[in-house]
Amino acid sequence: LSGAIAMTIVIFVANIPTGVLYLLMFAIGFASSGQTLSFALIKDNNSPYTNSAANGFSNMAIVAGGLLFQPLVGRILDMHWQGLIRAGVHVYSLHGYQMALLMLPICYFIAVLIGVFFIKETRCIAVWQEQNIG
Numbered sequence: 001l002s003g004a005i006a007m008t009i010v011i012f013v014a015n016i017p018t019g020v021l022y023l024l025m026f027a028i029g030f031a032s033s034g035q036t037l038s039f040a041l042i043k044d045n046n047s048p049y050t051n052s053a054a055n056g057f058s059n060m061a062i063v064a065g066g067l068l069f070q071p072l073v074g075r076i077l078d079m080h081w082q083g084l085i086r087a088g089v090h091v092y093s094l095h096g097y098q099m100a101l102l103m104l105p106i107c108y109f110i111a112v113l114i115g116v117f118f119i120k121e122t123r124c125i126a127v128w129q130e131q132n133i134g
Contacts, residue, residue: 003031004108011101014094031108035062044122069103076100 006027010016016024038058046054080096120127 001031001108001112003028004105004112006031007108008105011098011105040124041119041122044125045127047128072103073100076103 006024010021010024010028039055042054042058043051077092077096077100078090080099081090081092082096084091
């Protein structure tokens with residue numbers, strides 16, 4: 001949630017003092033570090049026989065995020081482009097960037113919802129063992 005709030009402030013608040021911007025960027029990075037917990041979650045919810053495949057799928061999904069979102073940001077920027085070109089380069093408005101980057105806090109909010117409603121704390125106990133015990 002802190003990442004979503006910090007990202008929203010960075011995207012929509014103008015003239016943020018440099019020191020405050022540093023703190024907001026730190027908050028975004030700190031909030032993003034929670035992604036590393038997915039590897040522990042995978043370990044607790046998969047047998048040793050499928051753990052590597054599950055980790056590979058997770059890594060693929062992380063990389064696929066960049067694969068999908070970079071062109072999407074470009075498409076949204078192009079949708080809001082007003083036709084201005086300088087030195088052969090498209091010039092986009094602040095509003096265009098705000099609309100294109102709005103997906104970042106939205107993804108944070110989706111992650112919060114998934115984390116709160118769909119992920120259960122395992123207390124470092126392999127859940128797959130409990131499910132397989134008759």
